[in-house]
Amino acid sequence: MTTAHTRILELRAELDEHNYRYYVLDEPSVPDAEYDRLFRELQALETDNPTLITVDSPTQRVGGSAQTAFSQVRHEIPMLSLGNAFAETDLVDFDRRVTEGLDAAPGKAVEYSCEPKLDGLAVSLLYVDGQLQRGATRGDGTTGEDISTNVRTVRNIPLKLKGSGWPATLEVRGEVFMSKAGFEKLNAAQAEAGGKTFANPRNAAAGSLRQLDSRITASRPLEFCCYGIGQVSQDIADSHIGNLKQLQQWGLPISRELKLAHGPQECLAYYHSIGERRNSLAYEIDGVVFKVNNIAAQRELGFRSREPRWAIAHKFPAMEELTELLGVEFQVGRTGAVTPVARLKPVKVAGVTVANATLHNMDEVARLGVMIGDTVIIRRAGDVIPQVMQVVLERRPETAVPVQVPTHCPVCGSEVERTQLIKRSRGKQTVTEGAVYRCVGRLACAAQLKQAIIHFVSRRAMDIDGLGDKIVEQLVDTGLVHSPADLYQLTQEQVLGLEGFAEVSSRNLIAAIDASRQPTLARFIFALGIPDVGEETAKVLARALGSLERIGRALPLVLTYLPDIGSEVAYEIGHFFEEEHNRTVIAQLLERGVAPQDQGELHAEYAAATTFDGLVAKLEIPYVGPGAAQKLAERFGSIQALVEADWLDLRQTVSERAAEALRAWFADPAQREAALAVEAQLRDFGMHWSSAKRTVEGLPLAGQTWVLTGTLESMSRDEAKEKLEALGAKVSGSVSAKTHTVVAGPGAGSKLAKAQQLGVTVMDEGQLLAALKKLEPPVSS
Numbered sequence: 001m002t003t004a005h006t007r008i009l010e011l012r013a014e015l016d017e018h019n020y021r022y023y024v025l026d027e028p029s030v031p032d033a034e035y036d037r038l039f040r041e042l043q044a045l046e047t048d049n050p051t052l053i054t055v056d057s058p059t060q061r062v063g064g065s066a067q068t069a070f071s072q073v074r075h076e077i078p079m080l081s082l083g084n085a086f087a088e089t090d091l092v093d094f095d096r097r098v099t100e101g102l103d104a105a106p107g108k109a110v111e112y113s114c115e116p117k118l119d120g121l122a123v124s125l126l127y128v129d130g131q132l133q134r135g136a137t138r139g140d141g142t143t144g145e146d147i148s149t150n151v152r153t154v155r156n157i158p159l160k161l162k163g164s165g166w167p168a169t170l171e172v173r174g175e176v177f178m179s180k181a182g183f184e185k186l187n188a189a190q191a192e193a194g195g196k197t198f199a200n201p202r203n204a205a206a207g208s209l210r211q212l213d214s215r216i217t218a219s220r221p222l223e224f225c226c227y228g229i230g231q232v233s234q235d236i237a238d239s240h241i242g243n244l245k246q247l248q249q250w251g252l253p254i255s256r257e258l259k260l261a262h263g264p265q266e267c268l269a270y271y272h273s274i275g276e277r278r279n280s281l282a283y284e285i286d287g288v289v290f291k292v293n294n295i296a297a298q299r300e301l302g303f304r305s306r307e308p309r310w311a312i313a314h315k316f317p318a319m320e321e322l323t324e325l326l327g328v329e330f331q332v333g334r335t336g337a338v339t340p341v342a343r344l345k346p347v348k349v350a351g352v353t354v355a356n357a358t359l360h361n362m363d364e365v366a367r368l369g370v371m372i373g374d375t376v377i378i379r380r381a382g383d384v385i386p387q388v389m390q391v392v393l394e395r396r397p398e399t400a401v402p403v404q405v406p407t408h409c410p411v412c413g414s415e416v417e418r419t420q421l422i423k424r425s426r427g428k429q430t431v432t433e434g435a436v437y438r439c440v441g442r443l444a445c446a447a448q449l450k451q452a453i454i455h456f457v458s459r460r461a462m463d464i465d466g467l468g469d470k471i472v473e474q475l476v477d478t479g480l481v482h483s484p485a486d487l488y489q490l491t492q493e494q495v496l497g498l499e500g501f502a503e504v505s506s507r508n509l510i511a512a513i514d515a516s517r518q519p520t521l522a523r524f525i526f527a528l529g530i531p532d533v534g535e536e537t538a539k540v541l542a543r544a545l546g547s548l549e550r551i552g553r554a555l556p557l558v559l560t561y562l563p564d565i566g567s568e569v570a571y572e573i574g575h576f577f578e579e580e581h582n583r584t585v586i587a588q589l590l591e592r593g594v595a596p597q598d599q600g601e602l603h604a605e606y607a608a609a610t611t612f613d614g615l616v617a618k619l620e621i622p623y624v625g626p627g628a629a630q631k632l633a634e635r636f637g638s639i640q641a642l643v644e645a646d647w648l649d650l651r652q653t654v655s656e657r658a659a660e661a662l663r664a665w666f667a668d669p670a671q672r673e674a675a676l677a678v679e680a681q682l683r684d685f686g687m688h689w690s691s692a693k694r695t696v697e698g699l700p701l702a703g704q705t706w707v708l709t710g711t712l713e714s715m716s717r718d719e720a721k722e723k724l725e726a727l728g729a730k731v732s733g734s735v736s737a738k739t740h741t742v743v744a745g746p747g748a749g750s751k752l753a754k755a756q757q758l759g760v761t762v763m764d765e766g767q768l769l770a771a772l773k774k775l776e777p778p779v780s781s
């Protein structure tokens, strides 16, 4: 056997295997780019050795064989593949072959339709008398799978055609795909539920469409785009674009990017213009497709093996490539999180050399099952940081070694601590979510200290002008600064000693630090860098609790009363303020003249949200849902009363099961003390409750009914309603003599008229804002 023959057999076996995985299992083992390379190598060898071509060569057929789980469908007209153009010359050659194959007037540019090449999977839809009768996959081009039930769940596939005049038998062909956003959302949901995530939108679309359970398909964000026709009982138009436009009239989705080009230069211009927009398109494309527009010309050109002579795919650079994982390094972030970063053998992905890729966290490493020395699939989608998507297990060398988290921080040498993450879902069940690794060095760790200070001084935090990353590095490396509080002790002489500073610049830096001494409370909280506390959460904390002191000692359960603060964030906040060194830094900041502004009372909105029945419900006692909580609140009105309640009383208020559960729950001293502590703290913060209704008492607008009508400019009507309710008012939809005030914006009609007629107070938006401002405690921003 010649060496060429051996290689041909090798390539065929490998391609067959990849095809099987790609088409049958929906689990590609290599990226398309690698597959294309092997395919081209085989094609070239076969071209040089035509006698070695066999009918079963992958070059002689379209794809894998059909799966047996769905019934089989024979395509009356085979579903073909497309030849590929990689370089501009390939396209020019294609156009020359087309021109030569046609009897067109010489020198006359051929008309081509231009469409994006969607990266999904080919589907045939059969409409009989305008009704969707059958959906099928391409399969091997001749025989596909019947996926009728599944295609029916795809939202943009019409179940019956619109309008009239369609052929009695009409088979349309197109691509089922998943948008980038749909893919991200699906993967996030899958990961959350501990399910399988997909390597890319194409796999997600294929995996979703070929579900034996069509309910799963229905839950997936699949889309269809029509690009051609198959079997028809009667011709539609005399051009490809004409056909598509007609199909669109009948309700089938076609590409919004469909264009007509005259000759190859216009095709190339299309290729480049779509290429520039590739990242901003809502879906992934792997190239563009050019088709001779005239149907008669298509017929004249015909087919070569299983590809049309009248169409070609012009491919974009692949977004996925194979490379080797040389090692894994660990980076330390602001909160001490130790995260793995892949060091790769440099590889060009979509035109950019990639040498590092994110691995997110150790759970991701475990999920991927990646080892150092592995060949991995790297994906660079758009402007996103390159990611390691998959391991090619077949290529794992014997020398591969597992990835290990260092026991000590690579920056400061402190111990790395492993925390098991427990994630609570809405119900009562708990789901373990893996582990995080953190360097315990905190501000003693230069990496964390630098990141903490960079964050502390940033524009949206303390906003210290002129304190760039490089300066922070110097301040830490020279030992001038050991915590954010040390910034407020810096002298001009010390700054002068740093690289790049002179008289004026050092004076300016000290002045900028000085000028940051009076941040809003929200900015100050944000600047502290509490894990999971972003700007919005910081604003919520400042606004609701109104003082650093209250925020600092709030119990986690008390914090969960705040909008958008769940138990995990609440725990992080509580934990942060418990830590000795955090308390020290905060104390030093205050000592050194940092004075968070606008501190004041507990906010009325928070007070109104803090109901006793809410607390009872939050305790998550079995069988005690919101309904039972409400009854308990009305009957007992305090945790102490609930703890002391006698059995009969309990039984008369809630079900026996709930009463027993309550007893058992409060019998646990730790639980009882915790609940009492929360109640005591809420009272201490200014709450006084016995039931939901009574918390309104004492609020400035208690007992008043307000009506909002017309449009408001500075806020939505819902927001205005919320604000009024937080102040104790009832907001109603209709005006009566009992109405206290009507707020009328532009467009107000009958309600305003009625208010005037009844002599009810009427305010405009400006007056409302003034009133709210007067009644609401100051709000931090």
Ligand code: IVH
Pocket: 080, 081, 082, 115, 116, 117, 118, 119, 120, 121, 122, 138, 175, 227, 228, 289, 308, 311, 313
């Ligand atoms: S035309 C005879 N147009 O690419 C022509 N195909 O390798 C058959 N594809 O199986 C295909 N977008 O899954 C055509 N606008 C488009 C396409 C497209 C994506 C896929 C399709 C086909 C494969 C061809």
